[in-house]
Amino acid sequence: MVKPGRPGARKTSKGKAVGSGGQGRQALEGRGPTPAAADRSWHPAGKRKAAAERLAAAKTRGGRPDAPRARPQKKPDDHEMVTGRNSVLEALRAKIPATTLYVAARIEMDDRVKEILNIANKRGLPVLEVMRPELDRITPFDSVHQGLALKVPPYEYAHPMELLDKVISSGQKPLFVALDGITDPRNLGAIIRSTAAFGGQGVIVPQRRSVGLTASAWKTSAGAAARTPVAMAPNLTQTLKSLKERGVFVLGLDGGGDVSLPGLALAKQPVVIVVGSEGKGLSRLVAETCDAIVSIPISASTESLNAGIAASVTLYEISKLRAAK
Structure with a gap:
């Protein structure tokens, strides 16, 4: 009679126990001599050896060494x-x-x-x-x-000094507008439009932290950007200093300015009007570079003017004073 065994238990046959097969002796003998560094794949010498072998194999078959291929980067459409x-x-x-x-x-x-x-x-x-x-x-x-x-295609900016040379050579009196921290393309478009309307010859934008001539600026300018060049200054402060050395007066717009716009004495001189951002106004270095800080008289109930409007009012006043005899 067969006795019931435990569930899952395996019955083993009686007989001679299996020996170790010499495993104990091998453990006592050790693992043998240590492989050379170049034969160990994880060792730096082994990695150099593997790389040299791949390079030699590639040269033999006239191909290039196996290396991860860089993904071709898609060029952005900058139109x-x-x-x-x-x-x-x-x-x-x-x-x-x-x-x-x-x-x-x-x-x-x-x-x-x-x-x-x-x-x-x-x-x-x-x-x-x-x-x-x-x-x-x-x-x-x-x-x-x-x-x-x-x-x-992307807009080709003029150089500020080349723009100045072109205006002087044409016999005109320079009238530029420079932007300091303007980031709204609609403001740029409006300023370009006003510059063209009131006899200005160009707009200067800094290379950094400023808006460029985008499609939105084109739209707001109502096509005036096609007639009024926009120059890019690598460094606005240095560009303003260079303009001053060439006889151009730098006028900054600020509500707290000490010179009032109506009847501006410098209106008939070569000038560049610097417009700051609506929130922060003129930057410190730019303000220190200006020959005068000009303010536009406004109602006490109005805190400030939009950058585009401030530039338009100033350009209109200067053009009116230049036309007066």
Whole structure:
């Protein structure tokens, strides 16, 4: 009779126990001689040996050593989109080097659209008809394209001193606007527009911590950016000092300025107007560089003026004083 065993228990047969097979003797003898450093894969010498072998194998087969391939980086599309009928028309009239004109399908034709298409055809500019959802997708989200968009390459900034030389050689009296800490492209666009309207010859923006000429600035300028050059200063303070050495007076705008704008004595001199940010105003170094800090009289109920408006008022006053005999 077979006795029931424990569940899961294994019955072993009786017999001679299995020996160690000499394992004990091997343990006493040790692991043998230590491999050379070059034969140990984890050792620096072993890694160098493996790398040399891969290099030799690659040379033998005429290929390149096995190495991780870098992923090709996609170049960012740094083109800008100029949108809106007026802005696109002004850009084409000024012969801005555009690459593509996008036109919405079934666009409502008017004189501006007809002239845009006529200029584009004469220049051999590619014209693509797209559906409005596609035009919405490729244009800035905060823009109103009015069924038209113009793709233009990155803006080529002028050099401030070269701009000054060009103005002087043309016999004009320099009138520039420099931006100090302006980051809103709409302010830049408005200032460019005012500069063009009141006889200014250019706008200067610093290379760092400032807005550049983006599509939004193009839009706000209503095409004035096509006629008014924008120069980029590597260092705004040093550029202002260089302008001073060439006889240009630097006028900073600030609500607490000690010189009042109406009847400004320096208006008929070569000047550059420096506009600071609406929140922080002029930076310390720029303010110290200015020949005068000019304030615009405003109502006591108004705390300050927008940077674009302040520049416009100042440009208007200077142009009026220059025109007066």
